[in-house]
Amino acid sequence: MKKEMDLKDKLISSFMAFENNVDIEHPVHDVRTEAMKNFEMKGFPSKKEEAWKYTSLKGLEKIDFSIFPKEENALEYRDVKRYFLHEIDTYKIVFIDGIYSSYLSETTHDGVDICLMSSALTKPMYKPVIDVYFNKVASSDESLTSLNTAFSREGAYIYIPKNKIPKKPIEIIHFATGNEASLLLQPRNLIIAEENAELQVIERHQSLTSNDVLSNSVTEIFAAENAIVDYYKIQNDNSKASLIDNTYIDQKSRSVVKIHTFSFGGKLIRNNLNFYQNGERIDSTMKGVTILGEKQHVDHHTLVHHKQPNCESHQDYKGIYGENSTGVFNGKIIVDKIAQKTDAFQQNNNILISDKATINSKPQLEIFADDVKCSHGCTIGQLDEEALFYLQSRGIPKREARALLMYAFANNVLESVRIPELKTRINKLIAKKLGVNLGFNL
């Protein structure tokens, strides 16, 4: 019997087919080829690597993923409306099975570019920007990032010039329809905020099928001096959809970048969130709410590299783990010798609501400067019995009281969400995920 080709071999052999469909004369293709070599050498990460100790990709590697969708698929807006933040007006960059949907999207070139990576990677007018930014902060140490780079062709491209602020938030949504038996998607996003620019992005991956979907996504974000970037990741996919999110952020002086990650669903999620501070008085903020059940698995790996003095970083991750779910939080902070007066804060609090749920939480501090403030804390506990009694004594039944406490536990992460409609939406998702009607409108 013929041995089935494993996913790595399949990807390597598909690269040639991929080359038939892209401009191999473009300098970007040299980057792709280099990345392919890197992936060939390293392959998929295994549990032997410290950074992947608690997350196994073995199960996913066994799936016979389609690497290119065969045909364009259409979706009706009314069928997918609920996945959009439809309460407010937004720019939308929407993909269906990895292919851009102009019908569902609303892009713009009015003073800012909110459009497609495929255009940016091929049209001469974008070449100067691509030359400067493309694959410049993404790490070649991560084989999955290399894999994405090798196949990079489509995704969101956002360029906000100096002093500009787009009129409305930007939604990036990737739908998977399931017309393929199992689908591998590799979106590649590039987001650039020039000096004093400001933007808000909401990113979502949504499978509409019971077939397997794996997204290996790479997002590069560049925040120039004084730029402000608010980025919200909504991870509420179905139980057959997995996501590997690799996000790399390059910050210049006095820029503020805040990434919120809401992980409520999906089969396996790995978030690699990497901040590099290349300037002074930078603020890097990472916040997360994770609420899992069933056999869901979420692994948050964060990195903040303090490379210059007088910068701050804040990390606040809250997790609620039920049933057989598993969670990982690994927060790495590197403070270079030169990075004096760094203020780095990290907090990871978890509640286990089932005997079978697991959380592995690990701070990793590498501090080479001597005048810094670094604090980290991690808690793993159950719900506070005294608080539960307090609520029950006010007539609130135990089930609702538990949910109210979990809601309260997760809620303070939402304080920094700056889009009110999004905050309401997330609040509702939390309430729904906790299976409770809180008796008041959130």
Place this chain on the structure above:
Amino acid sequence: MLKIKDLHASVEGKEILKGINLEVNPGEVHAIMGPNGSGKSTLAEVIAGKEEFDVTKGSIELNGEDLEDTAPEERAHKGIFLSFQYPVEIPGVSVTNFMKTAINESRKARGMEDMPANEMLKMIREKSELLDIDRKFLSRSLNEGFSGGEKKRNEIFQMAMMEPKLAILDETDSGLDIDALRIVANGVNKLRSGDRATIVITHYQRLLEYIVPDFVHVLHDGKIVKSGGKELALELEEKGYDWLKHEAAV
């Protein structure tokens, strides 16, 4: 209304209440005093149904109904209210939303519809005025960052909203300055009525100058060692608790 007979309760195998007998009728105010560790708070929490305690002997009856195996929320639905010594902070849930949830859950348990929004607002306004509570305060997260006085005032506000049949005030005076004490006591007094009973648990006589009890009981080592009228509180203030301990030992 409340009948406690030979109540024994323990936590983790350690007996705290060692045979309490107490009867409280509608309209009455009972004060329970006693030194630290005598079991005052335990008694309050056992009446409210805290599951951590095992009732090993005896019974608690509310209006003729044995409360054994009755969950704290069901006791609340039946009209028991406990004002906590240390109210718990609940971030992200405003005082108003918390009260809406509490009241509507209680109504649901009694087979009633949710309270109409305008009625709820009216009630919140009335009761907050009663306790001199600023409207802004009501939109803050429950007890989060509240001062000791604000927490206690908020407890009595909740009591006013819940309109209990039996209110138990556990060390409501602790952590209060004299002004806050007056406001809280005034709130409690305004809620006194012929069909509502109150149990005031306190270490000091001070609160009883403002909330004048009909009966005073002294708790020592898990038992009521002496009962009397309001003058007993003054006697305790004068002599301390030591003479009672001797009396109990005899």
